[in-house]
Amino acid sequence: MSRKFLALITLSCWLLTRSATASASLTEVRQDFLSQTATFAATDVMSAPAADGSYLISVYLDQPVGGTVGATIAWTDENGATQRYQALGGTAVFAVRLQAGTTLTVATSGTVKGSYNLFIDGVGFWN
């Protein structure tokens, strides 16, 4: 294999690497709470970002008829203020500004019928 050919492969590989990562400044948040039979206290759903961050967060809670479980998402915004969003018995989508070094938590409350699933998903936006 000639040096020129190897150099070409190396260059192609580098370019591929660049093109695969250059466009993406989206990160994913995903935390599943499957088959829960009891409510739970505030639990982290992601690791704390190193810088203030912008997120789009969705909550999806499915439970059998008769269940009244709701989820409360809490976080600290860039002003140091505690913010909360309550998704009572269903779904929610909302925008979050998260202070560096802090995280998003979720807690559930209400009456559990059988079991329930809770899915916290989101996208982090980075420059």
Add this chain to the structure above:
Amino acid sequence: MRFRYLFLAAWTLSVALPANAELTSVAKDFLNQTKTFSATKVMASPTADGSYLMAMLFNQPNGSAGNLVAILKWTDEQGAQSRSLALSGSVPQGVVFPIRVAANSLVTVHTTGSVGTSYDLFVRGIGFWVPGSGSTSLSDYHTNLLLWSNATYPNKQTVLTAPAADKSYLFRVNINEPANTSTDSMCVDILSVDEYSRNQTQTGCASPNGAPAMMTFPLRVKGGTSVQLVTYHFTPPKWGGSPTYNLTVDVIGF
């Protein structure tokens, strides 16, 4: 030999570099529809249970007297689910919501009601899979006004410019003020032009008590036009110095 090591190093780098997420894109357009339509798949059935963030945007041209409902149906771990979006008049209607889709089940959309001249329906979505692996083809845009202390009014800032063809976007907007004793609420307008060349505005206002305005909405943007923002005082005059505020606008293009 040195080139061989160089090649190996580059290959290793390409494998080891952290890609951002395995976010997948859902996009289904129903353009210039003159009739209602029956259940139509909007995406391939996932092979495993999956979480998605879905958006529907419903619009019709000026003068079209349609009175319509679009219904997205899916099946989650508990059974069949649906979400409706109604349209009447010339103001486009949008909704963003999460869904949970059972493996090998269908996600469909259909319309009911009476059609005027025509209508458009755009279904968009993001699938969430394993964080930290893979890459995404979704594009994104960001405009941040952090620790600002003046209204931008009457000046506008461009958030993005659509390509030559009409394009769909999902917006996430947050505006907040640190809790303060003023009664000065800062607002933002997101200004766009839809596929029928009509101006559209989405508005949110921060509260001086520290409560943010949190907005999520889909937009259809006419090709070649820009989406802009302007911030202003809720209480006139719109311009001038303000309490410190933070505005973050993030957009996903599909």
